[in-house]
Amino acid sequence: MLPPCHPERSAKGAQSKDEGRTPAARLPVTLYHVELRARLPWLAVAILLTASACGGSASQRATPTPAPPVVASESPIATESPAALPSSSLATESPTPLVAAETALPSAAPAASAVPSSTAPSSSPSPVPTAQATENPDLFSFARGTFVRSWTVGASTSGAQALVTGSSYALDGKGAAELVLELPAVARIAQIAASASFEKGGSVQLHVAAATGNSHAFTDVGTIALTPQGQSSTATGTLQGPIAARWLRVRVGRSATGRISIQSLTATGDVSVPANKFAGRWGYAESINASDAVFAGAPGRVPAGSAATDTDQIAAMERTGTLIAASCTYSRDVWHGPIQDGAARLDGGGTFNVVDNGNLLVGVTPTGEAVLARRIAHAPGCDLPSSGRGSNVLIVARYPNQLAKYGANDSIPGYHYRTVILPMLTAQDLRTAHVAVLSMSCSATKDTQPDQQKSLLDFVAAGHVLVIRDADSCTQSEYTFVPYPFTTAASGAAGARGSVLSIVDSSALAGSDPTDRAHYFDVAAYLKNTAQQLGDADIMQTTDVHWCGLLFAKNRLGASGWVRAYARYGNGVIVYDGFDVDDLHNKIPPTMVLGRLAYGLSPSTDLPCNAHVASNLVVLSSVQRTLAYGTARDLHLTFTIEREGAKSPEPITLSLAGEHGPGWRASVDRHDLSLGATPQRVNVVVHVPAGATATTHLYTLMATATGGQSAQAAIEIGINEALAKQLEKGGRVIIYGIHFDVASARIQSRSQSVIRQIGAVLQSHSKWRMRVEGYTDSDGGAAYNLALSRRRAQSVVDDLVAHLHIARARLRAAGYGVTHPVASNATDAGKALNRRVELARF
Secondary structure, eight states: OOOSSOGGGSHHHHHHHHTTOOGGGOOOOOOEEEEOOOOOTTSOOOOEEEETTTTOOOOSOOOOOOOOOOOOOOOOOOOSSSSOOOOOOOOOSOOOOOOOOSSOOOSOSOOOOOEEOSSOOOSSOOOOOOOOSSOOSOSSSGGGTOEEEEEOTTSOSSOGGGGGTTOOEEEOSSSOEEEEEEEEEEEEEEEEEEEEEESSSOOEEEEEEEEOSTTOOOEEEEEEEEOOOTTOSEEEEEEEEEEEEEEEEEEEEESOOSOEEEEEEEEEEEOOOOOOOOOEEEEEOSOSSSOSOSSTTOTTBOOOSOOOOOSOEEEEEEETTEEEEEESSSOOOOEEEEEETTEEEOTTSOEEEEETTTTEEEEEOTTOOEEEEEEESOOTTTOOOOBOOSEEEEEEESSHHHHHHTTOSSOSSSEEEEEEEGGGOOHHHHTTOSEEEEESOSBTTTTSOHHHHHHHHHHHHTTOEEEEEOOSSOSEEEETTSSSOEEEEOOOSOOOOOOOEEESSOBTTBBOOTTOTTTBOOHHHHHHOTTOOGGGOOEEEOOOTTOEEEEEEEOTTSOEEEEEEEEEETTEEEEEEOSOTHHHHTTOHHHHHHHHHHHTOOTTSOOOOOSBTTOSEEEEOOEEEEEESSSOEEEEEEEEEEETTOOSOEEEEEEEEEOOOTTOEEEESOSEEEEOSSOEEEEEEEEEOTTOOSSEEEEEEEEEETTSOEEEEEEEEEEEOOHHHHHHHHSEEEEOOOOBOTTSOOBOGGGHHHHHHHHHHHHHSTTOOEEEEEEOOSTTOHHHHHHHHHHHHHHHHHHHHHHHOOOGGGEEEEEEETSSOSSOTTSHHHHHHHSEEEEEEO
16 A cells, blocks of 8 residues: 655645745645753753654754745634633833732742843753653643644744744744743743844843733733843843743744744743543644644634544543543554643653643653644544444454545445444444454554453454454554464555465365355456555564464565464454455455455354464465366376575475375375475375265375474365265265354354255255264264264254255254264364265165
8 A cells, every 4th residue: 555645745845835825825734743852941942853644754854944924913812711812012112010910829039020141052952851751840831731822923934832842933033923822720930931042133022921810811021131142143031930820922022133033932830730531532733833823724823612623633532540542544652641630641751731621632742742632523533434234343443544545444345344443442342243353553562451452352252253454554563462472574555566375275264266156265366456465465473373374475575474364262263364455445356255254254163274374384385176077187286385584405394195085096296305495396196086976085285394393285176076966876975065163063154055955955856865964073072072963963954944944754863973084083184074964865
C-alpha cells in the first residue's frame, strides 16, 4: 500500500504553499511535533520541528519566510462564559502601576514594575532534559494546560501557540500585536519572565493585563521592557507578582521596525487544573505553530465549545484513575498514565490536561509533541459504522480510518462487521463476536494494556478465531503478548508486487485442490493479478513450535517465510495473515477466498501441521490431486528444499512414506543432499495403478537436518469414481469427506456435499441398505475412540434421516474406533487416513 500521506502535506510542502499568501488563502498545514527544551526564565529556547503526519524527521527548523502583513481587527474570543473579551486599543505607553486584581491573593511580596535584565543570555541552546513525568515549572505551557486563546492575525508567521509550546514567536516588524493567554484556572503568578531577540536595534515593551472573572475585565499589571544592552541582539526582563490571573493579555509595543522574535514568555507560581473528563473523542488542531487558524474557520482565536472535525482524531478512555488515549489516523504511540490532580501524567513523560469546561485537550506527549484538540461528538476516524449481515466479525484496528480508506474492514461478504480502535478494546466488545481480527498494529503489545491482551486471549481460548492481519505500513511488527510470540519482517507500504508464493500445507485455510472449490486458493491466478501487493507482505518470524505454516512467500526486501500460519490456543485458533491489506481493497478473488476461509473457520476443524514456522527448513510444497478413475499413470512431482538464513551447507536426509495399496508405487530421486543458502529440487514419482479404488492415497516427503529440524510436504491423491459404481462393484467404500469437530460427533458444515451424495445414492437405489462405520486414529485411547466412532457414525445416520429423508430402517451405525487401521498411526499423514467413515452394503 502506498503511504497514506501526500507530498503536498509534508512540512516543506506546507511551508512553500503558505509563502506569499494571505491567511484566508492558506491551505491547511499538517501537525508538527515540537520537541520541548528547558524553558528557564533567563535563557532562550531551542526547538526542533519534525513533520508528524508521515513520520518525517527534519533535523533542523527552517526560519519561516514572513508573510505579507495582514491588518485585522481584534477577534472576539469565545470562552466558557460570556462569549467575548472586550476589544481595546494597543497600549503604546507605560501602563499604570500594578493594581489589585479581581480575586485577592494571599499575602506575598509587594508588587513591582518590570525590571530589565542587565545581562544577555547565552545564544547556545540549553541541553535537552530527559523526559520525566514531573510537573513543568512554567505556568505558560501546554504541559500546565495554558494555551493562547486569541492573537492578532498576520502579526507572525510562526503561530501564537509557539509561546506555550517551547518555541519562539516572530513578529514581522509591521503593525500591532496582541495575545491573550488562557490558564486552566485562576493562577497565583509570582513572576513573569520574557526574552527577545532583535533584527535591528530598538526595544520592545510587553504590556501585561490580567483578568480573573467571567466578565473578562482586564486590569493592567505592569510592563516588561526588553532593551538590548551594548552590542547584544537579545534582551530579557521580568515582571514581579503577585498577580492573580485566569486570562493574561499581552500587548506588544516597540520602537524597532525590524523583525523581533519573542524567544520565551514564562511564569512561575501555582495553578490547579480542573478535574474534567478525558474520556471521549477529540479533534486535533490543523496546525499549532504555523498558522493563524489552528482550527479551520477560526483565524486569530481558539474557538470555545465542541465541534465536528475532519482532521486527525484522538480516542480517550478512563479506567480506575488511568488515561488511555490514542490517535486514530496517524502513527503515534498510545498514550497512557495515571490521572492525578486533574492532569494525566503520561508514562515516559508528558502531561495532558482538559480545560475550557472540558472542551479542550491541551498537553505534551512523551515524545515532546504539543497537542491541542477540541472535544467532538463523533470521530469518523475512530468510530466506523457497522456494516453487513451475517455472523459477527469484530475488527480491532489500530488505525480504523486507514482500514476504512482501503476497504479492508468489510471486504468479505456474508458477515456483520463492527470496528473498534485497538487501545479502546474492552471485554464487552468481544462478547457477541464469532471472529475477531487484530489489524493494522505495528506494536500490538505496546498498543494494548494487560487486561485487553487477556480479553483477546480469553476470547480465543473459549473457542473462537482470532485473525492477526498485516500491519501494512510497518517496517517491523511485534506480537509478543500472544502465548506463542512472533515478530514480522515487514517491508512497509510500497505498493510492490511479488512473484514467490506456495501452498506448503493444503488445508481448510488454503486448499490446493481445484476440485474442492470451497477451499481452493488459486496461487497462479493470484500471482498473475496486476493489483496484488505480495511484495509488501509481512513475513512471520518465530522460534515457537506451536505455529504451523500454510503459505510461503517472499517480499520485496528478499525476506522469505510464512504469510499464512495458524496455532491452536485453548479451544480456539489464531490465524496469521501477512498479506497486504490492499489485496482485500482491490478485491483480488484468491485473497477474498483466504478471508472467507478464515472468517468461516470452525475452531474444531481438523487442520494439518506438516510444516512448522519455527524450523528454518521447508519443503515446498504439498500436492493435492484428484484423478479420474481409469487407466494407470505416473505422476511426476517436483519439490523444493530450502533453509532460511543458512550460512553453510548441512546434510539433509530425505524419505518418502505412505500407504502403498495394490499396484501403488512411489519413489524419490535422492535420499541425501547438502543444503546451504541455495534451494535444491528433488523429484518424486507416484505410480497410480489402473482401476485404483476411489479413496484418498496419502504420501509424505520428509526432510530431516542433522540438527534435528525437519519439514515435510503431503502428497494427497484422490480417485474420482462415481459412488454408486464403487458400491455396486465392491459393496464398500471409504469416505474421507465427512469432517467432525475435534473430540466431538458434531458434523461440520463443509461435509454436507458428501452426505448429499450418499443420500442421492440411497434415494436412487431404494432397495439398498447401508451400514455407516466410524473409525478413528489412536489419539485418546481405545475405549474413548470406540465410543467416539460409534457416536460419529450415528450422527451421519441421523443426518441422512433428518435432512435427506432416508428411512431409518435402511441404515445402521457401527463404530470400530482404532481397530482396522488403513495406515500407520505413527505419522500425522497416517492418522489422517485412519480418521474416516466407511459405507458397507448389507
